[in-house]
Amino acid sequence: MRHESHRIEKAVYNNILEAKQSVYREKWERLSVIHQILKDRGYPANEPTIAWSKQIYDAFEVLETDFIQRNSKLAPQFNPNAAKQFVEFLREKRSVRIWAEEQPAQCILEAIAYSMIDAARWAPTSGNRQPWRFVILSNLEDKELLKKVKENHCTSAPLLIFVGMDTRLYGAFGKSERSIYIDAGAAIMQMILLAHKCGPGVCWNHFADDLINSRNINKTIYSQFTKKLNIPEYIAPIAIVAIGYPSFIPPEPARMEIESLVIDSGKHKTLCL
Ligand SMILES: Cc1cc2nc3c(=O)[nH]c(=O)nc-3n(C[C@H](O)[C@H](O)[C@H](O)COP(=O)(O)O)c2cc1C
Structure with missing residues (x-):
């Protein structure tokens, strides 16, 4: 539904x-069928993406003359200083792997986790699928389960967020869609930047199927983990984001020069700024 509505709007x-x-x-007619199916399955009409899709459906005849004009804004001017400041902000973000002895109350860490998920849901996704699913892991027993699969700096973090993706929204007609990992990465990065903006340290820890399928023990642990936390089998695991207050900010790993990243097509122009 989200994909079809997005295609019409686009x-x-x-x-x-x-x-x-x-x-x-044809897509518009399909939307009406999808809306009916969702209604029959008990999805509430005021769920924001259903309500948005219905708006597009209802406004179909006037989309070009009315709907878009009502909902769009003009882009702001390019601000080179803001770009510089933003890059500085990005540059200061480190992956944190050492946690301070003293951590804020669990409810504060959980509030940060919710804000991170809020940031994640504003990430772009291919076809506006919005396929992310999260599990907040705060109790020791759940974190301990992952010990044989992930490094100690990950499982010892004060709070973990499991990030998974709903595979049912991908691969229609047997297509293997790489965008599932790209969509996940975009959302995880937004979570990390939110934490960076608000203070706590975070580390992105790989937790995708290649890691899980690489050893029998990993498969066994993952199966126990999903059973215990009610993670359905259609959720593809992607990452465990570790959160907590760092005991220190690690040094900056060097980055490659811009010049060596840009493939020179021979058409390089001098930048005007
Ligand atoms: C897809 C992805 C997976 C990662 N997995 C791990 C991981 O499993 N363990 C870990 O310690 N760091 C992991 N990292 C963090 C990187 O090692 C880190 O971002 C990189 O070394 C650069 O350091 P910085 O984040 O401090 O700039 C991962 C990062 C990404 C993007």
Whole structure:
């Protein structure tokens, strides 16, 4: 539903709705079927993505003349100073692997975790799928379960967030879609930047199926983990984000130069700023 609604909305700004009316009318008709299915399955009509999709459905005949104009804004001017400051902010973000003895109350860490999930849900996703699923792990027993799979700096963190992706939203028609990992990465980065902005340290810890399937013990532990935490089998594991107050901020690992990252096509122009 989110993908189809997004495609219709995008067709308006891409100015192709008119030229491909029949294609989009078909999607529009499909939306009505999807809305009915969701209603029959008990999904509430005021769930924000269902309500948004319904708005697009209802406004289909006037999307080009009314809906987009009502909902769009003009882009601000490029601000080179803001760009510089933002890069500085990014540069100061370190992966933290040493946690301070004294940590804030669990409820504060959990509030940070919720804010991180709030940041994650504003990440872009391919086709606006919004496939992320999270589990907040605060009790010792749950964290201990992961000990044989992940390093101590991860499992000893004051709070962990398991990040998984709903595979049912990908791979229609047997396609293998890489975007599942890209979508996950974009959301995880937003979580990390939120934590960086608010103070605590974080570390992104790999927890995808390649790691889980690499050893029988990992598979066994993952199966116990998903059973204990009610993680359905259609959720693909991606990462464990560790959160806590660092005992110190680690040194900055060097980064490559911009010049060596940009492939020189021979058309390089001098930048005007
Ligand atoms: C996809 C991905 C997986 C990562 N997995 C781990 C991990 O399993 N363990 C770990 O200690 N760090 C992990 N990291 C953190 C990187 O090692 C770290 O970002 C990199 O060394 C640069 O350091 P910085 O984040 O301090 O700039 C991961 C980062 C990414 C993007």
